[in-house]
Amino acid sequence: MVYLKRKYHMDQVAAVNLINIFSGVSNFGPLFGAFLSDAFIGRFWAIAIGSFASFLGMLALTLTAWIPELTPPWCPYNDQKTETIGPQQLGSCGKPSGPQVGFLILSLGLLSIGTAGIRPCSIPFGMDQFDHTTEEGRRGINSYYNWYYTTFTIVVMLTLTVVVYIQDSVSWVWGFGIPASLMFCSILLFFFGMRLFVCIKPQGSIFSSIFRVFVAAYKKRRLELPHQGVDKGVYYNPPPSGILESVLPLTHQYSLFNKAAIIQEGEMSSDSTPTLGSKWSLCSIQEVEQVKCVIRVLPIWASGIICFTSAAQQSTFAVSQAMIMNRHIGPNFEIPPGSISIISMLTIGVWVPVYDRFVVPALRKVTKQENGLTLLQRMGIGLAFSALSMVVAGLAELKRRNTANVDQQRLSVMWLAPQLVMLGLAEGFNFIAQIEFYNKQFPENLRSLATSMFFCTIAGANYLSTAVVSLVHKFTGEPDWLTNDLNHGRVDYFYYLLAVMGLLNFIYFVLVARKYQYKGTNAHVDGKSNVADIELHLVKH
Numbered sequence: 247m248v249y250l251k252r253k254y255h256m257d258q259v260a261a262v263n264l265i266n267i268f269s270g271v272s273n274f275g276p277l278f279g280a281f282l283s284d285a286f287i288g289r290f291w292a293i294a295i296g297s298f299a300s301f302l303g304m305l306a307l308t309l310t311a312w313i314p315e316l317t318p319p320w321c322p323y324n325d326q327k328t329e330t331i332g333p334q335q336l337g338s339c340g341k342p343s344g345p346q347v348g349f350l351i352l353s354l355g356l357l358s359i360g361t362a363g364i365r366p367c368s369i370p371f372g373m374d375q376f377d378h379t380t381e382e383g384r385r386g387i388n389s390y391y392n393w394y395y396t397t398f399t400i401v402v403m404l405t406l407t408v409v410v411y412i413q414d415s416v417s418w419v420w421g422f423g424i425p426a427s428l429m430f431c432s433i434l435l436f437f438f439g440m441r442l443f444v445c446i447k448p449q450g451s452i453f454s455s456i457f458r459v460f461v462a463a464y465k466k467r468r469l470e471l472p473h474q475g476v477d478k479g480v481y482y483n484p485p486p487s488g489i490l491e492s493v494l495p496l497t498h499q500y501s502l503f504n505k506a507a508i509i510q511e512g513e514m515s516s517d518s519t520p521t522l523g524s525k526w527s528l529c530s531i532q533e534v535e536q537v538k539c540v541i542r543v544l545p546i547w548a549s550g551i552i553c554f555t556s557a558a559q560q561s562t563f564a565v566s567q568a569m570i571m572n573r574h575i576g577p578n579f580e581i582p583p584g585s586i587s588i589i590s591m592l593t594i595g596v597w598v599p600v601y602d603r604f605v606v607p608a609l610r611k612v613t614k615q616e617n618g619l620t621l622l623q624r625m626g627i628g629l630a631f632s633a634l635s636m637v638v639a640g641l642a643e644l645k646r647r648n649t650a651n652v653d654q655q656r657l658s659v660m661w662l663a664p665q666l667v668m669l670g671l672a673e674g675f676n677f678i679a680q681i682e683f684y685n686k687q688f689p690e691n692l693r694s695l696a697t698s699m700f701f702c703t704i705a706g707a708n709y710l711s712t713a714v715v716s717l718v719h720k721f722t723g724e725p726d727w728l729t730n731d732l733n734h735g736r737v738d739y740f741y742y743l744l745a746v747m748g749l750l751n752f753i754y755f756v757l758v759a760r761k762y763q764y765k766g767t768n769a770h771v772d773g774k775s776n777v778a779d780i781e782l783h784l785v786k787h
C-alpha cells in the first residue's frame with residue numbers, strides 16, 4: 247500500500263483495488279495448483295515450482311525499486327518523509343506509464359503463480375510426514391495446525407517489523423532484495439531435504455471425479471433409491487485405493503447423489519469391475535460421499551468471506567490512516583506505516599500458544615469436550631470478534647478525524663491498536679479453525695482442495711472488498727467516504743458498513759452451523775448434540 251502510493255503515485259482507491267485484485271488472484275490460484283499437484287506432479291514439485299515462481303516475482307519487484315525507468319519520476323509530495331498528501335498535491339505527481347504498470351503486474355503475477363503452487367500443498371505436504379495410523383502421529387497432526395499458523399505468524403511479524411523498517415527508512419531495493427534472497431535460500435534448503443521427505447504420488451484429479459458424480463446422478467435421476475442397497479450389492483462399493491484413504495460410509499443427506507452409485511445392467515463386467523462404457527454413469531460410494539463432503543462445507547465456507555473482508559482492511563485503509571497519524575515512539579524512532587498490522591500478528595503469536603496450552607485444558611473441564619470448543623464454535627467466536635473490530639475501528643477513525651479537523655493535531659497511531667487486537671483474535675479463532683475444519687471434514691485425498699478452500703475464502707473477501715470499496719467510492723457523494731484526503735472523508739462510515747455486514751454474517755453462520763452434518767455421520771450437529779463424541783469417533787475411525 248505504501249509502495250504503490252509513494253513510488254507509483256496511485257490514489258487511495260486505485261491502490262486498494264489493485265491490492266485486493268492481486269490478493270484475490272493469489273488466493274484463487276491454489277485451486278489450480280491443487281489440481282496440478284493431485285493429478286500430475288505431486289505436492290513436492292508443486293511447492294518447488296511455486297517457490298521458483300515466487301523468487302522470480304520478488305526479483306522482478308526488486309527491479310522496480312532498483313531501475314528508475316520502471317517507476318514514475320520522483321515526486322517531492324510523495325517523499326517518504328511527507329506526513330500528509332493532499333489531493334491536489336497527489337494529482338501533480340506523474341502517473342505510471344503502461345509499460346511500468348505492466349512490469350509491476352508481471353511481478354505480482356509471478357508471485358500469484360508461486361502461491362498457487364505453495365499454498366494448497368504446504369500444509370498437506372507437512373501432514374504427509376505424520377503416520378496417521380499411530381497415536382503419536384495423530385497427536386502430531388492435531389498440534390500441527392496451531393504450530394504451523396504460529397510459525398507463519400512469527401515470520402510475518404519479522405516481515406512487518408524488520409523488512410518494512412528497511413523499506414521505509416533505508417531502501418526499497420534492500421527491502422525487496424532481502425526477501426528475494428531468502429526465497430532463493432529456501433529453495434536450496436527444500437531440495438537439500440528431499441531425501442528425507444515422504445512424498446505421496448499423485449492420485450489423479452479429484453475434480454474429474456466430482457464432475458463424474460454430478461453427471462452420473464443426473465443420468466440416473468429417475469431411478470428410485472433402494473432401502474438396503476448396500477447389503478444387497480445394489481451400490482458400487484469397491485475397497486478404497488490409496489494408502490491414506492479411509493472409508494466413508496453411505497449417508498442419507500443429499501441422497502439424490504446416491505443414485506450415481508446404483509449399479510445398472512451392463513455397468514459391471516464379469517470380474518466385478520466397471521465396464522469402460524460406464525465411466526460417466528457409475529461412481530463408487532466413496533466418490534459420492536466425497537462430493538457430499540464438499541457440498542456440506544460450502545455454506546460454512548461462505549461465512550468466512552465477510553470475516554476476511556474485515557481483516558483485509560488492516561493492510562489497506564489502516565495503513566492509510568497510519569500514514570497521517572503520529573507514529574513517533576520517543577524522539578528518534580517512528581513506526582513505519584506498513585508495520586501497523588504487527589499488532590494483530592503479535593496478538594495471534596501470543597494468543598494461540600496460550601489457548602493451546604492453558605485455555606483448552608480449562609475449557610475441557612467445563613465443556614467436557616476433548617478440544618475445549620468445537621471447530622464451529624471457534625469459528626463463530628472469530629466472526630463475532632471480526633464484526634466488533636469494525637465497530638471499534640469506526641470509533642477510532644471518528645476520534646482521529648475530529649482530532650485532525652478540530653484540534654489540528656495528529657492522533658497517536660496506537661488508537662488503531664484495539665481494532666487490530668480484535669482482528670488478531672478473530673484470526674486466532676476463525677482462521678485456524680477454518681484450516682483445521684476443512685482438512686478434517688474432507689477425505690485424505692482431498693486435502694489439497696481443503697487447503698485451497700481456505701485461500702478461496704480470502705480471494706472471495708478480496709473481490710467483495712473491491713466491490714464494496716468501488717460502490718462506496720462511486721455513490722457516497724462529493725467528497726466520497728473514501729476520498730484521498732481522509733480528513734475530509736468518512737472512513738468510519740465504511741467501517742460501520744462492514745460491521746453491519748459482519749453482524750448479518752454471524753447470524754447466517756449460526757443458522758448453517760446448527761444444521762451442519764459432520765463427515766461420516768447421519769446425525770445433525772446442534773446445540774444438544776455431543777460433538778466431542780462425534781469427533782472422537784471420527785478420529786478412531
